[in-house]
Amino acid sequence: MIVDSCTAAQSRTPVALDYLESIGVGVESVKVVVITHFHDDHIRGMSAIIERCVNARICISGALTEQESIAFAMAHSLNDAFSDLAKPSTHELANVLRMIDTDGGKRSYTLVSEDKVLHRSGTSIVHALSPSDRALVQSKLKFDSLVSDSAVAFRKLANKLSPNLCAVALHICNGKDTILLGSDLEVSGTPYLGWEAVLASVSKPNTKAALFKIPHHGSANGHSDDVVATMLGVKPVSIITTMNTHALPKPSDLDRVKGFSSSVFLTTEPLVRPPARSRAVEEQLKMVVKRRRVIPNYIGHIRVRMLNGVVNVELNDNAKEAA
Amino acid sequence: MAVAEKLDAYETVDGLPFDDKASMVAPNLRRGPDVIPSREATSRKSSTAEVMVECVGSSPQSGAVKVFRPESTEYRVSAWENISQSWEGRVIYNDPDAREFVAIIRDLTCKSNPDEEVVIGHESVLHSDLDLISDGAVFFWNIGSCRKILASGKLGPSKHKYEIRFRRLPPMSAERLAEIRKQSKELSERLHGNHSA
Numbered sequence: 429m430i431v432d433s434c435t436a437a438q439s440r441t442p443v444a445l446d447y448l449e450s451i452g453v454g455v456e457s458v459k460v461v462v463i464t465h466f467h468d469d470h471i472r473g474m475s476a477i478i479e480r481c482v483n484a485r486i487c488i489s490g491a492l493t494e495q496e497s498i499a500f501a502m503a504h505s506l507n508d509a510f511s512d513l514a515k516p517s518t519h520e521l522a523n524v525l526r527m528i529d530t531d532g533g534k535r536s537y538t539l540v541s542e543d544k545v546l547h548r549s550g551t552s553i554v555h556a557l558s559p560s561d562r563a564l565v566q567s568k569l570k571f572d573s574l575v576s577d578s579a580v581a582f583r584k585l586a587n588k589l590s591p592n593l594c595a596v597a598l599h600i601c602n603g604k605d606t607i608l609l610g611s612d613l614e615v616s617g618t619p620y621l622g623w624e625a626v627l628a629s630v631s632k633p634n635t636k637a638a639l640f641k642i643p644h645h646g647s648a649n650g651h652s653d654d655v656v657a658t659m660l661g662v663k664p665v666s667i668i669t670t671m672n673t674h675a676l677p678k679p680s681d682l683d684r685v686k687g688f689s690s691s692v693f694l695t696t697e698p699l700v701r702p703p704a705r706s707r708a709v710e711e712q713l714k715m716v717v718k719r720r721r722v723i724p725n726y727i728g729h730i731r732v733r734m735l736n737g738v739v740n741v742e743l744n745d746n747a748k749e750a751a
Numbered sequence: 752m753a754v755a756e757k758l759d760a761y762e763t764v765d766g767l768p769f770d771d772k773a774s775m776v777a778p779n780l781r782r783g784p785d786v787i788p789s790r791e792a793t794s795r796k797s798s799t800a801e802v803m804v805e806c807v808g809s810s811p812q813s814g815a816v817k818v819f820r821p822e823s824t825e826y827r828v829s830a831w832e833n834i835s836q837s838w839e840g841r842v843i844y845n846d847p848d849a850r851e852f853v854a855i856i857r858d859l860t861c862k863s864n865p866d867e868e869v870v871i872g873h874e875s876v877l878h879s880d881l882d883l884i885s886d887g888a889v890f891f892w893n894i895g896s897c898r899k900i901l902a903s904g905k906l907g908p909s910k911h912k913y914e915i916r917f918r919r920l921p922p923m924s925a926e927r928l929a930e931i932r933k934q935s936k937e938l939s940e941r942l943h944g945n946h947s948a
Contacts, residue, residue: 496935502935537942674844720870
């Protein structure tokens, strides 16, 4: 199973495909591909994965297949007058939807919403915990409003929906070990949306996770004390993908996660020196830019293998354990 | 002789008389008064929609046609002398409270350089562009040298300068939007009609 996709900054190859090749797993073995939501850092390269993994069922958030969200993706992927830097997320989403449609039902796919079983094999079950029905309705209204804005305001690249209440969180259990993948699902402040809706569900699986992919890069709006108390085992292993744009996780976020985890692992970024430019250009840069970093062409890898409660974690040079 | 026959005779459009060239472009255009031949370009202030045509030579039929665009009525303060560095950027996060935005910039001057993520204050953006700063907005950023255009029309000394200009991309047309809505409705119906759980 492949959940979401990303590529290194200047590469077009999805990291997931590179990884499978590195461990000698053929793409024809992939049975499920899950698209949890359409943010750049979760969907970039997904159309290449779907093209290669020909035997996989495509599980896509129901929030992305309504008329309004499809119109939003199309309206922000016109490929005409202006250059879209790095082909943002809506291009991938539009491509994915066209690929599912073009195959005319030959590709199996599931429109994901809360409490759907996405895959079952022996004692292993992959269970979608979100989005809730009301989140689907809310996203339709938001997407429709954004599409209408395209006709009256100066065009720009796609906005993200905020807060993200439509991401697909996954509960994966093999009969003995349980993983909770939090995607970018956030808390909403209402019982019918986000993590609150997950907690309120009476049909969600009840095994507790020993491994937790922390939602929304460790931010406070992705955290729920009730999720920690009722859906996680005692002192799970936690994984955080950093988001440098928003400086996530903040030190306070990291402290909070360390408080309920046995260990915390993060993807990090190496320091890359910016290219040398003329003195005049560098002086002007300093006048304008408050902070600056080069976007590296490296991806942090955290590999977790778990069997009968025993967890083995391997990191590449661009990941670390939080002290 | 018809225009097509003349074209065969001359073998090139350039050799055709002015009237024949014009009729190829605008067949329904009626010929107006003859243009007074003159070697001096007459200039007058005009709207941007008007274009003045001067016929070079002794008569309109002699061949070359020079087209003069009207002078811009906009008063230019300075002109770029040399642009040494250009980036194209897109805003990925705008913080109006902190009056700064985060952007990814792509080096247009040396395309092999990696992208960079920068934080820029609103004070570095032209006042006329402030309203355009929002997530997803696209801008150009040039650094180079420029010269002021003095009141006398002469150029002042060269100075280093930067300029961040946001792109004003026209909204989508109503027709295009209607087409997108139609296509998305059809696609959604197919996806939901055929989906397998």
